[in-house]
Amino acid sequence: MHTVIIGVGGVGGYFGGKISDSGQKVTLVARGEHLEVIKKNGLQVKSINGDFVTHPFHATDQIGTTEKADIVLICTKSWQVAEAAKLIKPILKEDTVIIPLQNGADNAEKVCSVVETKYVLGGLCKIYSKIEAPGIISHFGHQPEVVFGELDKSETERLQKVKKVFDKAGFNNAISKDIEVDIWSKFMFITAVSGIGALTRATIGEVYENPETHRILEQTATEIYNIGIAKGVSLPEDIVSRILAFIGKQPYDSTASMQRDIMEGRPSELDNFNGFIVKEGAKLGVLTPVNTFIYSCLQPMETKARK
Known part of the structure; x- marks a missing residue:
């Protein structure tokens, strides 16, 4: 082979x-x-x-x-x-x-x-x-x-x-x-930690233990769940709580690759993560205010990196 x-x-x-x-x-x-x-x-x-x-x-x-x-x-x-x-x-x-x-x-x-x-x-x-x-x-x-x-x-x-x-x-x-469910579950995890991590410059552990950023993690994941369901993905009803629990088990000082790319001035997967949810929400008529805020705040850095 x-x-x-x-x-x-x-x-x-x-x-x-x-x-x-x-x-x-x-x-x-x-x-x-x-x-x-x-x-x-x-x-x-x-x-x-x-x-x-x-x-x-x-x-x-x-x-x-x-x-x-x-x-x-x-x-x-x-x-x-x-x-x-x-x-x-x-x-x-x-x-x-x-x-x-x-x-x-x-x-x-x-x-x-x-x-x-x-x-x-x-x-x-x-x-x-x-x-x-x-x-x-x-x-x-x-x-x-x-x-x-x-x-x-x-x-x-x-x-x-x-x-x-x-x-x-x-x-x-x-x-x-059901690989579609597995892909969306991983996508929910990586998009949630990447966006707020890039904004705060904090590690996954720091974001998870802070009550306010923890709440944003949950809101981001919930919007992703709503988009997935609207697209016909058979996500389980408890997936958001399961993903949050999974985030809590990650190495405290770890960061996502999108966060590292943005912090180091490289082109990132912002458009494919939070941006994807924003665009799908617009198509499907599903509100995505938290992902929209994160995406909008990070866009200037993404534009600069791609220039």
Whole structure:
């Protein structure tokens, strides 16, 4: 099985690195100095579960130069998904499986807008990780896990083939019976902590324990729940309280990647998180005042970063 990783940041670097380190065939699609260091020294992963260095089968910034893929993991930022899907067309076989793993509620839809739906599984990951330096990935929180499933909730043989690759790599993974619900649950968590975290510059623990910011977390999550229900997602009635409890169990000093991007002046996933909820609310006639406030306050910084 040949796995191609599109985007070798915290997510793609960790999970692609683990698959490669288990002796499986992996191509890493990266760029710039990050790519050059990987080619020269291999990919170094510093992890709370143990450090390792792996030398993948292939590392390149030219997708067309690699062999056709059995599995493609798209690990870019949310706003880059559609472009990544266009680039992978030359490496698709009849039975290639594509799994987008970035945060966001509509990444599978973005991929399906570019390639045939038959290739696409829904997916998400749970991990705190980042690029520490060119060629070096730092995994610093959460037991890494990938959750994936068929968009139509069916049970297929290809799910077991993907699971076999992930099992051999040695990281937690699970086949979802309703990947849409799982994606929206993760989306609720990451959007709630990202927006208020970026505004306050506070850690997840600080935001959670302060009564006022805790209330904003709950309001943000409730609006996301209302949008999900309006879109027909089968979210459980107690999902907001469950997500808040989950937030309370996160490492006290942790921060979300969107928050870090905004604080460091980089383009972020603001439009794909709080902005997505605001836009869907406008389409569906669902009020989203808290997400609108957060989105509006962060937009000037996002605009500046994209210039």
